[in-house]
Amino acid sequence: MSKNVLVVAAHPDDEVLGAGGTIARHVADGDCVRVVFMADGVASRDAGDPEADMRRSEAADAALDILGVRESYHLGFADNSMDETTLLSVVKKLEPVLRKCSPDVIYTHHFGDLNIDHRITQQAVMTICRPQPGEPCREIYGFEVLSSTEWQTVGDRPFLPSLFVDISSFVDRKLKALFAYAEEMRTVPHSRSVEHAELLARHRGHSVGVMHAEAFEVYRIIR
Numbered sequence: 001m002s003k004n005v006l007v008v009a010a011h012p013d014d015e016v017l018g019a020g021g022t023i024a025r026h027v028a029d030g031d032c033v034r035v036v037f038m039a040d041g042v043a044s045r046d047a048g049d050p051e052a053d054m055r056r057s058e059a060a061d062a063a064l065d066i067l068g069v070r071e072s073y074h075l076g077f078a079d080n081s082m083d084e085t086t087l088l089s090v091v092k093k094l095e096p097v098l099r100k101c102s103p104d105v106i107y108t109h110h111f112g113d114l115n116i117d118h119r120i121t122q123q124a125v126m127t128i129c130r131p132q133p134g135e136p137c138r139e140i141y142g143f144e145v146l147s148s149t150e151w152q153t154v155g156d157r158p159f160l161p162s163l164f165v166d167i168s169s170f171v172d173r174k175l176k177a178l179f180a181y182a183e184e185m186r187t188v189p190h191s192r193s194v195e196h197a198e199l200l201a202r203h204r205g206h207s208v209g210v211m212h213a214e215a216f217e218v219y220r221i222i223r
């Protein structure tokens with residue numbers, strides 16, 4: 001039976017860095033995949049620049065097209081400022097989209113990330129998807145995002161993945177989607193580079209005996 005999958009990402013590019021290969025694999029399996037972007041993701045230096053907003057939005061469309069995603073939502077929170085609003089107002093904006101999509105599988109951020117928008121996004125998802133009677137979501141996973149998850153500091157909850165998705169046949173598509181975000185990518189040795197994304201996919205893959213993988217924390221599975 002095909003699955004109804006929702007990826008809840010703080011910023012455009014997080015969905016590809018964290019789960020691009022897994023998204024492409026779901027699409028190949030015939031699953032319905034939608035993506036929600038919480039913040040516009042335009043770097044602080046470009047804040048308020050409508051052209052930068054437009055470029056980021058076009059990059060997201062191009063990347064999702066490469067992965068085969070046909071439906072996405074932009075909730076329009078300000079980049080790196082989600083802590084200036086209350087968790088309740090984030091929940092109120094995200095909840096209608098979640099109810100409309102009614103996913104049985106959700107991929108979102110790891111709570112221990114350095115980036116504050118990532119943390120708040122994860123908290124909002126877990127708040128909305130409280131396992132009350134009738135809650136349709138059966139699986140929630142947390143992905144890792146280069147230049148945020150591995151930049152966590154002592155005292156933050158470490159990223160300890162226990163779900164590994166073999167993306168050996170989809171890593172090329174993930175990297176191609178990352179190239180669509182050329183403006184967000186950096187050159188090596190910066191952590192957020194296409195080369196490092198490939199290296200991480202190889203590391204996660206080799207850790208479990210396959211060529212390339214994406215790794216996730218399991219937040220909840222209900223069977």
Ligand SMILES: [Zn+2]
Pocket residue numbers: 010011014115118145
């Ligand atoms: Zn992000």
